[in-house]
Amino acid sequence: MIRRFLSIFEPFILMLLGTVVLASLLPARGQAATIVGYVADVAIFLLFFLHGAKLSRAAIWDGLRNWPLHLAVLGVTFVAFPALGLGLTALPFVDARMATGVLFLTLLPSTVQSSIAFTAIARGNVAAAVCSASFSNLLGILITPALVALLMRNAGNAGAMSIESVETIIVQLLVPFVAGHVLRPWIGAWVTRRKAMLTIVDRGSILLVVYGAFGAAVVEGLWSRVSLGDLLLIGLLSCALLAIVLALTLTIARLMRLPREDAIVLLFCGSKKSLASGVPMAGVLFPAAQVGVILLPLMLFHQIQLIACAVIARRYADRADARVEAMAPVA
Template sequence: MQRLREILDPFLLLLIGTVALASLLPARGEAAGLAGAAADAGIVLLFFLHGAKLSRQAIWNGARAWRLHLATLGTTFAVFPLIGLATQQATAIPPSMRAGLLFLTLLPSTVQSSIAFTAIARGNVAAAVVSASFSNLLGIALTPLLVALTMERGGTGGLISLSSIEDIVLQLLLPFIVGHLARPWIGGFVSRHRAMLGRVDRGSILLVVYAAFSAAVVEGLWQTVSRGELLLLAAACIAMLGVVLVFTLLLGRLLGLSREDAIVLQFCGSKKSLATGVPIAGVLFPAGAVGPILLPVMLFHQIQLMACAVLARRYGAAADAQARLAAAG
């Protein structure tokens, strides 16, 4: 039971509860407008806080250890999207969820879990902080650009409105820049109240998810998606993660990375950020399309946590055993 609690992400349980609430009591009419406005405000607040949290030193450090960081970014923003384009041939999965699979592969890496798993595995934690933070910083601009470039080719054209660029600037980039510029004045407050602001982060994401799935339910989401299709979607997520885990393992060996840096490549390169994906989807896509697009992101989020938790513990146990042998010798 304890191990189950360690693997299961409590926030995912909140997300599932939010989806269930939206399925049973979706926001309609005037309430839908209020939910959408609250979700937009949550997105602005979320990216403002992201900007305030990221130190300038972390940005400058992104240029160091260039082989590791280039390998991680290449996996995140090149190899993953190619896999996403390949999934568009899975015609058994509904087109809207295939669009979600492709969108998933265009997202940046996670920050907190990548660093946490690197620490458990006895990897290079400092490099993981830089690599994951740099990935998220670039993702604010790269993910919308990749969506515009690949989702048309992936057969999901027509989902992105002409006002998306303006929305990206006003809801994502501008709040992020303002938050980062305000860091000298509010950085101390942000550092002292990380736990409270973390709850604000998660609350903002839950608002976006509720608004998105409410719109999708009103449009008939659960009447058009079967259990079999959900199982196929989960299988596709597992397969994608497996391919990337093997790829990053082999790439680390090919580049001759140290064990500690190879762990960073595997954990930072194989993750996709739910916290970044939810608000970006809310900005890029019409309300009725966001729900199905977020399903793969939510599934992949939990699958990656479970798989990487197992890997991290095994790597950490192996490193500890090797250290004990070295000390005994």
């Protein structure tokens, strides 16, 4: 029974939960917290450098050819999602602490790995998914901080950007990404061959930021301010948000008369929010003591979207297989 329950969680989610537990029991304090922060900053710099080196320019140019699909994905990601976030955070029973995290979640770019993986499982247009997810993450480096500055300031939330925040984003996120992409002709093939290294840097940087963020929040009294009821509410809001967006992407696909393969891309790329981008961005945009609370909605939504989209992708695959079998000539 326990093994079956744990099987619905990917190993990285269990590592995240373990990191939260460790930060709750043994948070970094004083000089140790400073060291953790410096190490996390270096890991984030390296992460964006490697992602820049991995992004193919051919993928960028190829993606421009299917611009209506990519504009639809970007519209759902950076327009519809934030609008829904503003609506959810305006509900009277959502307090300011949770509202900041829920709204931040809706401002993030799409995922890359899981969007492509689920598109492939569902027999969708994988090449288009690669382009859409890459565009979303590339533009998210600029769009997400801008949306945070615009929407969170107007909503009266903490996290409105200062000049120092803008400088940090440029130095810690944009500069390494551009540097990696510029150096791609020399190091791109080397980076591509070392997927394990990229995975370690990717997940290691997230775990470091989560440990530092939750540790700082625990020192400030996180678990005395967040109750089980708050966590349940975040889970329900995440489920409602995902259900609305999934229905919206399907509706847009019908209105645009997209082929089945492209509709699958819109469904999976448009409905995702990136934990890999969200964690380091939160560390840059918000005070350390607030990051732990702000990341709670993102962590819950991430797991919910993986479970739901895994089920949906498998159903699409079953339908595609049944269609192929029905069209096969009878021997």
